[in-house]
Amino acid sequence: MSEAAATALSAAVARAVSRASVVLEDVRQDALDYDAFLAHRAVTRIHGVALADGDRIPWSMIEKTTEGPHLAIPYLTDNGDREYAAYASGLLEDLAPAVRAPRLYGSAVEDDGRTVLWLEEIHHDGTRPLDADTILEAAHDLGGLAGRWIGRPLDEPWMFDGWIDRHSQPEAAERGLATVRRRNPAVVAHLGDRLAAAERLILAQPDVRGVLEALPHTLCHHDAVGANVFRSDGRTVLIDWESVGPGPVGADLASLLFSSVRRGDASAFVVAPLLEEAVDAYAAGLHEEQPRADIADVRRGLDASAALRWKLAVDVADGLERGDVPRRGSLPEETGEEAAEELLVLIDLQLAAAERTLA
Structure with a gap:
């Protein structure tokens, strides 16, 4: 992770735990059983401890990355850029009374075009396959x-x-x-x-x-x-x-x-x-x-x-x-x-x- 992305992650965690700023400790990533469909896209659960005003606050979120055009095919980069733009536009903040998207805590675009989204972790209340x-x-x-x-x-x-x-x-x-x-x-x-x-x-x-x-x-x-x-x-x-x-x-x-x-x-x-x-x-x-x-x-x-x-x-x-x-x-x-x-x-x-x- 680049220095700019690390700074953006700290800001995302601060937003997630409702603090002005935090220091991150023990940051870890867990692979998810996710249908990535194509190479050069990854979805992981990222979690750790945030230090803020003397408090130690556990946090977790979903990190979704799409590699830039030097690695990923246009189909994939187009999809990643589209989701990034949809969040950046504010479109996904007020979809409908009973439909919403995961909350966006932060995002980054690196120099090589790699996009990163840090999203709310959602837990499904039902069964899978869907009942x-x-x-x-x-x-x-x-x-x-x-x-x-x-x-x-x-x-x-x-x-x-x-x-x-x-x-x-x-x-x-x-x-x-x-x-x-x-x-x-x-x-x-x-x-x-x-x-x-x-x-x-x-x-x-x-x-x-x-x-x-x-x-x-x-x-x-x-x-x-x-x-x-x-x-x-x-x-x-x-x-x-x-x-x-x-x-x-x-x-x-x-x-x-x-x-x-x-x-x-x-x-x-x-x-x-x-x-x-x-x-x-x-x-x-x-x-x-x-x-x-x-x-x-x-x-x-x-x-x-x-x-x-x-x-x-x-x-x-x-x-x-x-x-x-x-x-x-x-x-x-x-x-x-x-x-x-x-x-x-x-x-x-x-x-x-x-x-x-x-x-």
């Missing part, structure tokens, strides 16, 4: 977030606006079509008619984009998967604001319901029975903040956002063709058979959403 109650509470609160920001200008240059391409992956469509059209016997045995439906969905991605672009837009987290969703003191706390930007109502609900199952942050057998209840919960939160919002837009936004994720079926088909055991990243102990059951249910939910979108 039904937590999913419904988060759905309601995400609706409130959408209602608070719907219709407001969201044109800051650092905001993320490429979320449709990130999910629909147009550069991968040709290979995806080839995978589902091969009709490999092992794949057909597991997916059957789903392959034809997946092919139609890939070809219909321009129509899905059109539906999403026509919907009312609001502020979206764009990665509200279970691993980033915490329940704390009766509110939803969302971490990892690296993809924050405009998006249609219902988009974050798709992350919560569909992407969480894909990653292993929730079970398809929990999500499937409460899907309609989750839509209603999101719509209720939306209406509390914006009574004039069209509730039908919630379902359209959810379905179309789920339909963007066509690569789910292709990835499962590709794995079956190669003889790989299906995996969900957040559940390394899950058996291949358990993962396959979950993913097949999720594919069915997604294809049903796509049918409603394109009807």
Whole structure:
């Protein structure tokens, strides 16, 4: 850590313990079980003792670092810079009545472009994978977030606006079509008619984009998967604001319901029975903040956002063709058979959403 970063950390700790200045002792870092996704980003728990006015005050916080462009790829540096800018702008200080981000205690940008955020440590009051109650509470609160920001200008240059391409992956469509059209016997045995439906969905991605672009837009987290969703003191706390930007109502609900199952942050057998209840919960939160919002837009936004994720079926088909055991990243102990059951249910939910979108 550079001298400037060490000075910034001392100021962050002083802010965290509500003192004008502190001297740090016994500073330690613990690695966290965090889905860093790419190299050159790290999230650790940093803690120690602060000396202030004769008092010894224990402290802890989360340190999130993203290396500069000399090491990290542009995708990663863009994300790190975006979250840094979101905190610096003040946007994350007043998101919605029941949604907040971790408090920022301090930040630093080093000479090589490395960014550091020192954030409040959040403890989740629920279970993981997410249970039904937590999913419904988060759905309601995400609706409130959408209602608070719907219709407001969201044109800051650092905001993320490429979320449709990130999910629909147009550069991968040709290979995806080839995978589902091969009709490999092992794949057909597991997916059957789903392959034809997946092919139609890939070809219909321009129509899905059109539906999403026509919907009312609001502020979206764009990665509200279970691993980033915490329940704390009766509110939803969302971490990892690296993809924050405009998006249609219902988009974050798709992350919560569909992407969480894909990653292993929730079970398809929990999500499937409460899907309609989750839509209603999101719509209720939306209406509390914006009574004039069209509730039908919630379902359209959810379905179309789920339909963007066509690569789910292709990835499962590709794995079956190669003889790989299906995996969900957040559940390394899950058996291949358990993962396959979950993913097949999720594919069915997604294809049903796509049918409603394109009807």
